[in-house]
Amino acid sequence: MIAPAGDDARWMAAAVAIGERGRGVTAPNPAVGCVIVRDGCVIGRGWTQPGGRPHAEAVALAQAGSVADATVFVTLEPCAHDSARGPACADLLVAAGPARVVVALVDPDERTAGRGIARLREAGIVVYVGCGAAGATASLAGFLMRQRAGRPHVTLKLATSLDGRIALADGSSRWITGDRSRAHAHLERARCDMILVGGGTLRIDAPRLDVRIDGLADRSPRRAVLTRGAVPAGWERVAAPEAVAGLDGVDSLLVEGGAGAAAAFLRAGLVDRLLLYRAPILIGDGQAALGDIGLGALDDAHGRWRLAGARMLGSDRLEVYERA
Template identity: 70%
Template sequence: MLSAVALAGRGRGRTAPNPNVGCVIVRDGRVIGRGWTGAGGRPHAEAIAIEAAGDVAGATLYVTLEPCAHVSARGPACADLIVAAKPARVAIALRDPDPRTDGRGIARIEAAGIAVATGVEAAAARASMAGFLTRRSKGRPHVTLKLATSLDGRIALPDGSSRWITGPAARAHAHLERARHEMILVGRGTLEADSPTLDVRLPGLEGRSPRRAVLGHGAAPEGWTALRDPTAIAGLDGVDHLFVEGGAGTAAAFLAADLVDRLLLYTAPIVVGAGRSAIGDIGLADLAAAHDRWRLADTRTLGIDRLSIYERI
């Protein structure tokens, strides 16, 4: 199942509004088929894996989300494909919250005499499909806020100079994160001061540059989306993962609205002193209210810099 979760990550940022699902088929201890949701949401992971495997009789099919039970103009229901393929067992990480499936896919497979196990590596699958699940549960995209700061929490010199706070390895990782989101957002001040391209500049991933948005009043440049306030993200079509890059006012606006689900903090081993703070005022009146809101999920070294990943509790 963890292999299926890893495969699901390949589709992240490209499948909305469909979930990014991974599937692995194993027989006699050997992988005979694997797949992940295609760009635009089709074909589904199970269909790809079954086609790759050919004969799956007697095999175990691992899938990160309950196979869909509804027929679409874009393809058959995965539950029906699995029933027709006749594996011996199906292991499912998460039940599908989509009311068109929600339990019906499992029931259809079990009715065909195929053994089903659920909840297998559910936490890992939930993290891999955070965008789809957040959209379903909260009606908005899953939001990642990225900050690149000095040791003393500065993002620029007093005059606004910020190239570069972090080194090339950290910047490359940030571009990889861009490729995993459908949309990237900056504040109007950042747009006007830096004219950022916000594209993905990694070899082989240039085609995965996200759509661009700007927060604040006024018109957006051609090809960009303008949002007046953070709550407007709920109306973004085809966006399940939103990457917020700054600046300080935009970061503060999303934090104050409690709309940040994941925080990427890239810390460079430098001290700036007087300079621009990473985050503006978020209206905090009591330090006690700042505690028990974030959980450290991962940390790693990127060249000379340090990445800390926090998730909202």
């Protein structure tokens, strides 16, 4: 393993950021980012294209042309397995012959799983692994969860008052949070493969669950409802939280409501990330954000979540928690 150069972390952060452009449209392929640098200048960049092809490395190499004496930064190990949809990225890099390849994460897919890195090293290309791993792990969370646990990465979104209410007692809930929080939530929608709500939310609110941000309207994900009954046209049925493992092409799932669906996923231990939008209002006698999540004792509630980030969105506060 070769020690990283001084600017590697900065360039890998750029590769992670550009890989984000593919989130929500590449599953079951990962949304990888790639940046090619020579003499401190970017000569090629790419991200996984909609539908999973071309891969990020192929796009960046085509843009760069010659990569002699260049360094390739890629958020996931270049694939090494053959595909009818295109050549292996490891082979493309070997043929191109860069001086170095910096990889954030080893690919857990057993078809590659270290073989891509080995192929590059056998060709005499210097490879460094691990730079920017934390950022790449967060960006590729859906793909990694599917590979390691056989299910989507699940984010639960809650928009509440300060006293934990999601609606008035009569069910009125528009709007608890402000414009900036809602815009941020729509961005989160654009980054996932599917949005899920409970049957009660579907019947009462008739949510559209689309992405209403200029330039991202075409990124509205698939819609699902947690129910054992029939579902309307354009919706998919999920009979139980555990059934999300069987959803094809869904690596990132956003659970938006209501209280019953949120509680069901928490009770099943299937929430990996929590987005908590809190408005500076008090409601009092209203609808609670959660139903029964199966806690047997107060001690069981502790140690389950860690704060991963927080920011203000106008007058609202967003807190992001990850499973501890």
